[in-house]
Amino acid sequence: MTQQNIAVLNDRFGLTSTLEIIDRNSVPVLRISTPDARATIALQGAQVLEWQPAGHQPVLWVSRAAVYQSGKGVRGGVPVCWPWFGAGETGKPAHGFVRTRMWELRAADWHGDLLVVRMGIKDDAETRAIWDHAFDLEMVVTMGETLVMELVTRNTGDRPFTITQALHTYFRVGDIENTRVMGLENVEYLDKVQNFARATQHGAVVFGGETDRVYVNTTSTCVIDDNARDRSIHIAKAGSHSTVVWNPWIDKAAGFSDMQPEEYREMVCVETCNAADDTVTVAPGESYTLRAEISARAD
Ligand code: TA6
Numbered sequence: 001m002t003q004q005n006i007a008v009l010n011d012r013f014g015l016t017s018t019l020e021i022i023d024r025n026s027v028p029v030l031r032i033s034t035p036d037a038r039a040t041i042a043l044q045g046a047q048v049l050e051w052q053p054a055g056h057q058p059v060l061w062v063s064r065a066a067v068y069q070s071g072k073g074v075r076g077g078v079p080v081c082w083p084w085f086g087a088g089e090t091g092k093p094a095h096g097f098v099r100t101r102m103w104e105l106r107a108a109d110w111h112g113d114l115l116v117v118r119m120g121i122k123d124d125a126e127t128r129a130i131w132d133h134a135f136d137l138e139m140v141v142t143m144g145e146t147l148v149m150e151l152v153t154r155n156t157g158d159r160p161f162t163i164t165q166a167l168h169t170y171f172r173v174g175d176i177e178n179t180r181v182m183g184l185e186n187v188e189y190l191d192k193v194q195n196f197a198r199a200t201q202h203g204a205v206v207f208g209g210e211t212d213r214v215y216v217n218t219t220s221t222c223v224i225d226d227n228a229r230d231r232s233i234h235i236a237k238a239g240s241h242s243t244v245v246w247n248p249w250i251d252k253a254a255g256f257s258d259m260q261p262e263e264y265r266e267m268v269c270v271e272t273c274n275a276a277d278d279t280v281t282v283a284p285g286e287s288y289t290l291r292a293e294i295s296a297r298a299d
Helices: 003-013 125-130 249-254 261-266
Strands: 019-024 027-033 037-042 047-053 104-111 114-122 135-143 147-155 161-163 165-167 170-172 179-182 188-191 197-200 211-216 222-226 231-238 242-247 267-274 280-282 287-298
Touching: 003 019, 003 027, 003 104, 027 104, 027 114, 037 135, 047 147, 047 287, 147 165, 147 280, 165 287, 179 267, 222 267, 231 267, 249 261, 261 267, 267 287, 280 287
Parallel strands: none
Antiparallel strands: 019 027, 027 037, 037 047, 104 114, 114 135, 135 147, 147 287, 161 280, 165 267, 170 267, 179 222, 188 197, 188 211, 211 242, 222 231, 231 287, 242 267
16 A cells, blocks of 8 residues: 555544554554554454553464565454355365455544444455455444454345354463363364364363364353463454364464464464354345454453
């Protein structure tokens, strides 16, 4: 994006001492600072990258080797997976096609003491060549003492369409081996590491190797027990009946060019999804919202 465009965006949406748009290697990034939190959001993919509530340590994780480049997803924060979660059909991008596209900044305003940022993307000839539907997709980020993300799918066409999707959130933890995820006890899951075999979660999710699970039929709030940092991170959700928990562990992490080998120790994904059989069909003219609300608490 050119400096001129950045200047135009700042003229239209900049908020003195609260919101500034900067150019990070041609990726426009919103830099936000409010009394409640600091955050950054990339306009490419409407990807929340960082969120640090006042008085807390950073809650989201971004790789120190992350690449900011037009058309490439940033490793970390909250990638938006849409209109499918996971591997697409042959020749189509994993996790859909919106996370590497430029979204438009539609609004950035105060609503009382909450800062609300709205970003959107619509279908075009390129997207229809990949997925032949008309849509308007909006990410509404509401920042106060919590971080609320609402991904709103609108069917602007004349045929119903079915999607899977995820807010693929990377959380920062002090030490993955001293971390537990609670809220999924007795929930069935598909274990991607075991060729999607079905299993049932007993107790909290703990980590001792590559972990990649789609928990199904669950609307639960998940809690990341970040023992190494004496805190917990709470992920409440709506419009979602599946949750993915993922840590790539040593070998997978070593295979990512945009992740330093040891960084697997300081992150865990707890993803708010409509995945596996949890599909969503949106009728013409209708909309559907996937919502995650994140908060941090000192233990
Ligand atoms: O959400 C977990 C997962 O689907 C893993 O299976 C792994 O493929 C990961 O996402 C990859 O994420 P990426 O951002 O590299 O496409």
